[in-house]
Amino acid sequence: MIRAAFLGLFLTATSAAATPIAEVLCAPSHEMQKKLEQQFRSSRAATGMRSPDEMMEVWTDKRGDWAMVVRYAGGTSCIVAMGEHWEVTENPA
Template sequence: MINRLFLVLTICVTAPTLARAKMSDVSCDDSARMLSMLTEVLGAERQGMGLRDPETMLEVWVSPRDGEWMIVQNYANGTSCIVAMGENWEAGLAGPA
């Protein structure tokens, strides 16, 4: 929970205009700034990606140091949004369940 608060505060600090936005808008930013925040600030690594539609790419990011994960939705217009996040990520094993 503390890391989620840190994530929201980081976004507000790196993009001051978002601080005045509604809380539901805080999780979106320019794709380049979002990438920088995920990799440099949070130390997250992209674990997978896939097309949602011709204009939208979904990515799963995981922080190996604490197991927190985020699903980032990237739009063709250069905007990215964190659409889900959680804790205790466990990589799945290939093969039948």
């Protein structure tokens, strides 16, 4: 649901080479967060620092749809990957 809906929305799309990540979708961070939370009923499931200026986020919904977002210090967020069937697993001991 997230993947299909975002492809046609207001977000700026930049085409890339024919790869599994065919498009990168960007918007101001506050708009991206609002869209993910309110329209798609997603919540931030995980975060991690990529660099001092970049935070990686994984957003998921109850159906298992997911989006990986890069949040930049300058105030823009970009969806760099999205898919279905997100599953939380335990690390083996």
